[in-house]
Amino acid sequence: MNSRKLKILAAVVDEYIRTGEPVGSKAISKLDNINVSAATIRNDMAALEQLGYLEQPHTSAGRIPTFSGYRLYIDELMNPSALSDEEKSRLDRMLGGKDTPEELLIQNAATALTEITQCAAVVTNSVPRFSVISKVEVIPTGKRLYVILLITSNGSIKNKACRLEFDLNHEQLEFFTHYIEENLSGVSVEELSEEMFDKMVAAVSAYMVSLSPLVMGLCELSEDLRQQELTVSGSEKLLSCDELDKMEVVKFIEHKNGLSDLLEETFSGIQVKFGSETNSFAIGNSSLIVSKYRKGNKEAGSLGIIGPMRVDYKKIIPYIEYLTQKISYLMSGDDEDIIITGTTADTD
Amino acid sequence: MNSRKLKILAAVVDEYIRTGEPVGSKAISKLDNINVSAATIRNDMAALEQLGYLEQPHTSAGRIPTFSGYRLYIDELMNPSALSDEEKSRLDRMLGGKDTPEELLIQNAATALTEITQCAAVVTNSVPRFSVISKVEVIPTGKRLYVILLITSNGSIKNKACRLEFDLNHEQLEFFTHYIEENLSGVSVEELSEEMFDKMVAAVSAYMVSLSPLVMGLCELSEDLRQQELTVSGSEKLLSCDELDKMEVVKFIEHKNGLSDLLEETFSGIQVKFGSETNSFAIGNSSLIVSKYRKGNKEAGSLGIIGPMRVDYKKIIPYIEYLTQKISYLMSGDDEDIIITGTTADTD
């Protein structure tokens, strides 16, 4: 495995990504940075095929990269094109400035990615998980009817209405609110668990049995908060992409289950996964490129694209890297200045 | 245009809906209720084509209905199959009884429709619009940060975080809450208007100028309440339907803009709109079948399906009619027993 073979492999992948057609020895030999004859390239390509990096759709066709071919290309061979200043400032404009709410930030990133890459964008948001409960309220709103409210330090608000068996008098409400406030206030969302709420149910039931629905309600709200939000946008782009099986794409769009878990178990830095290799998101010839962004020193979510395996990695990866860095930077500004992400959040 | 021609038109549409293939004169002549020869039918079909009710994909193929063909069929020709008692009680079971929360009711209707028709179901809910404000709360949750909460008599909850220029002391908060409670409590959502809030801004500003963001926030929340909720469920069914353009379907699923307005401007009674005829929801060969349900004497929302133009109108329309009637009946039971929806309202 000499360096010329690697160079040829890189060239084949580049050409294949560019044209979408199997690439032959002649096409490679014409490239500027290749100075050997087609025959030599043929020999090397045969060797690369032997090694499992290339394959032929049929005997008399050119070569296309295999999974390992792509893998080697992505990990070692390609050289990503740095973003120009215009591109950077375009992205900056699309993202929004320091005072953009977090949620809008990642939504903008998704829009930018769809537009630029013409692929589906995926973003997740686990920010609420790393915040702490800043306020719990129970508000009576009708006969035996109570609204519970859970507010976190990052500005997420969840509410839920609960119906009780009996109405609470002032003292009971006071007791409950106090108890809950004491036990939840300042607790990080991450720490909340079903067991914790089970204990609380036991505790309040000792005082008054019919309070437990309220605790159960709080438990559900906290589950909502812990769940990372996954959004796939621009998925129509995948349908117009003919190297992907429409059937599989449709199935993926319908229930993107598993993708969330997959995204959670990835490491930091750019990750590339091929659809056919994972069982959680099984679109045949697809490729998932994601990177995590951080808020402060915690991983706060992922951001990337799903496209055909034949996407322009060289071009796209720098975009994703830049976006995650920028978002991490924007999010980690000052932690106390809470950015609001309510329904129609309005920060001015 | 004699009655035999109409009968033949009806038969052609029925057959086309059944088989999905262009239907020829021979197929029609074999039907039980048709007692003329294929030649006669051919003549009539040529006439129907002349009149614009049928068309041929190509010269030597059978006929398929045109838009006007479908229109005439739906308005005059088809005879809807009455629901059997089993079907009715099946729907009753799926809907839930008198004590089912309103929101769950229409959600159940949507589920039932998707399941039975194998199409996407659309439902809207304007009930909150006809309810009254039952509670307004302002809750301090951080420095200069306040969550405002608007709760209506039907159990809808809207919240929003607002940031103020200055922090409020106890007295100021008290004043504001009191003022708002006084002015909004018991007011019907329908009556709320921007002018009303403008006046309130003026009033509270006289007391303390920096309170106005809170009023503006309330104004936005009230707009949210006035807006009818639109839910499309089971939209994946549209993707597995090959007479619809997948591309258009996915675009529709992602941003169902315009549909809400379209649904609002429909009249009472069953309505059928073809996707290609409206510009608000433009899925090529699709058909929207909806009907409005009432709460008391007010139109409280719509309910129906989106499917291929070639749906079984005969079968589906009675279902939709039954559901809207039943829901109208269930909702108009007793107005005072307020029922609350189980899940988190909104926050996102």
Added chain:
DNA sequence: ATTTAGCACTCAAAGAGTTAGAGTGCTAAA
């Protein structure tokens, strides 16, 4: 005056046969 049988005609879809050319592997010379 309708309706019907008969028949020639049309056209899309499917299959068979042919060709063109891009690409290969191998061999032998440089």
Added chain:
DNA sequence: TTTAGCACTCTAACTCTTTGAGTGCTAAAT
């Protein structure tokens, strides 16, 4: 070790043909 030359392979594109469902028209039957 590299390269030129050459025979070989296989798909994609094209043409030609066949098939069959369905038509419109005409002339006979009701």
